[in-house]
Amino acid sequence: MRKKSFCLILILISTLTFFGVACSPSFVGLDLNSDRLSSNSSNESNDSNFTVGTPAEYQVSINTVTPTIIEGGLPEVVQNVRDTVVSLSCVVIDGEGNEGNSSGSGVFFATDESNNSSFILTCCHVIDQASEVEAILVDGTKLDCELIGGDDEKDIAVLKTSGIFPTADVRNMLEEGGAPLELAESVFAIGNPLGTLGGSVTQGIISGTERIINMDGVSMNLLQIDVAVNPGNSGGPLFDYSGALVGIVNAKSVGTDVEGIGYAIKIDDAIDIAESLLSTAGNPEYEYKGYIEGKVRLGVTVQGAFNSEENKYFYSIVALNVYGSVAQHNSSATDDKKIYINDIITGIKVSDETMYFTDINTLGDIVKTLEVGDVITLLVKHPTNYNFITGYTYESREIEIIMVQYVYGL
Known part of the structure; x- marks a missing residue:
């Protein structure tokens, strides 16, 4: 049998529309071509009300759990966690000053009662170059968000909003008594596919636990999933069947003869970055934004x-x-x-x-x-x-x- 050849493209799955320009993919990856769907070619920072942080020392609470069986099955699990998921709507400015809209997903993962604040975990490419970000709850309530910090190399960002909201339990995978993800373990995603279908639920399995994927010359160790994910799912949560948060959906492979290959950032990696961003936020030298201490980038x-x-x-x-x-x-x-x-x-x-x-x-x-x-x-x-x-x-x-x-x- 003759072997077919195919083109494999890796895309980061937020949605993006600019007004006044035609948006076409820009493939710049070294191993797998990557379309970030959010222009990142400007060499000047845009003015942004969204990215102005506020000085604060955050005392966050993150709940870590081990998986347990839920007698009501998947429908009950989804009901338990759906209020922790948000749709994100962004106003973005490209390198030429054109205004557009970007959509994605996020999940509440921590709260700080002393500051009456809740924190959202999402993907950096969802909110890249955003001048405004709005989180939309399951009931339609809209919340203004502020950027705490991000790491676009690892594709993780933390947002803050006022008020205390339900947070997802984070699965303990590394510490004593933890439960690492297993190959073929059942998982499900909740997100905002196409930027218009907030709260959509899709299910599948863990297809791979250690996938080294190269995007724009940066290697990422990701979970591979066969859960159906689409533009707008980026930044959304991946849960196990007990309702514990195990990953953040960020990419998929598309191409001829390619089906069911999605990716998610491991939750322990995401939380490590998030905790670093929260712990460093508040330094006026860096306009109160959080950062990974000691990290350098050519850019x-x-x-x-x-x-x-x-x-x-x-x-x-x-x-x-x-x-x-x-x-x-x-x-x-x-x-x-x-x-x-x-x-x-x-x-x-x-x-x-x-x-x-x-x-x-x-x-x-x-x-x-x-x-x-x-x-x-x-x-x-x-x-x-x-x-x-x-x-x-x-x-x-x-x-x-x-x-x-x-x-x-x-």
């Missing part, structure tokens, strides 16, 4: 390629992200010392050691070793003149970058 989206003549990899910059060390650098650098889209990174100097790229992940691996305050030099080829026959000519540049604390939304 560029790259397309890797292999130079067979030099036997080396290089990276072409396809987008400058809003957040990261390059954005901070470009905000004050002269034109000849800025990093630009279409620049080619050929090497990097760290502590007087020049390193070249031996595989598609080398740049990311190097950045992971860096700390706040480290000074690196990017070896860059900058396109200058273009000739229709011979193509671009390039100018070699060395651009010094100071690695800064990565704070999403700053």
Whole structure:
């Protein structure tokens, strides 16, 4: 039998519509093509009422449980947890100033009675570049949200809203007495598919517990599920059949001959990030936003390629992200010392050691070793003149970058 070939595309499943522009996919992933459905190519931060934090020390309460059998079965379990789920409606501004709407899902996971606040866990790509975010409860009540913090690399964000609301129980998977997820264990999702069907329930199983997926050059260890998920489900909860929260839905694979391949962020990973964001929120130096302490990012989206003549990899910059060390650098650098889209990174100097790229992940691996305050030099080829026959000519540049604390939304 002849083997069929197919194109596999990985998409992050929020919904996004811009007014006045045509939105087409931008495939920039290194291993699997990724369509973030939310433009992230601007090199300047947008003004945003939504992303203004408030100084506070949060004393949050998160309930951790082990699975138990519910005698009423799935219908009773769904009734027990549905009030913890929200639909998210966002007003977003793209890199060219166009206003649009994005939809997704979220789940209440923690409360702080001292501040009369409840906290929502969702995906970062759902609220990326949002100027306003509204959470819609099952009964239709609408709540204004404030961004506590996010990590767009791990695709997790925490929102805050006023009032105390029911929170999902988080499954204990790691601590003593915990119950790790098992292959083929039954699970279900509640979300807002298509941005119009809030509270929709779909069920399936855990198809894989350790799926390493590469999105925009970032490796994520995700749960694979066969639960039906669609645009608008991103950020929504994945529950086990006891009603315990086990994951946050964030992506799916689509393509010819591809069916039933969805992904979710493991809840223990999501909670670790959320707790870090909550514990660091309130620092005026970072406009009161939470962050992952010590984390640095270059803040560029790259397309890797292999130079067979030099036997080396290089990276072409396809987008400058809003957040990261390059954005901070470009905000004050002269034109000849800025990093630009279409620049080619050929090497990097760290502590007087020049390193070249031996595989598609080398740049990311190097950045992971860096700390706040480290000074690196990017070896860059900058396109200058273009000739229709011979193509671009390039100018070699060395651009010094100071690695800064990565704070999403700053």
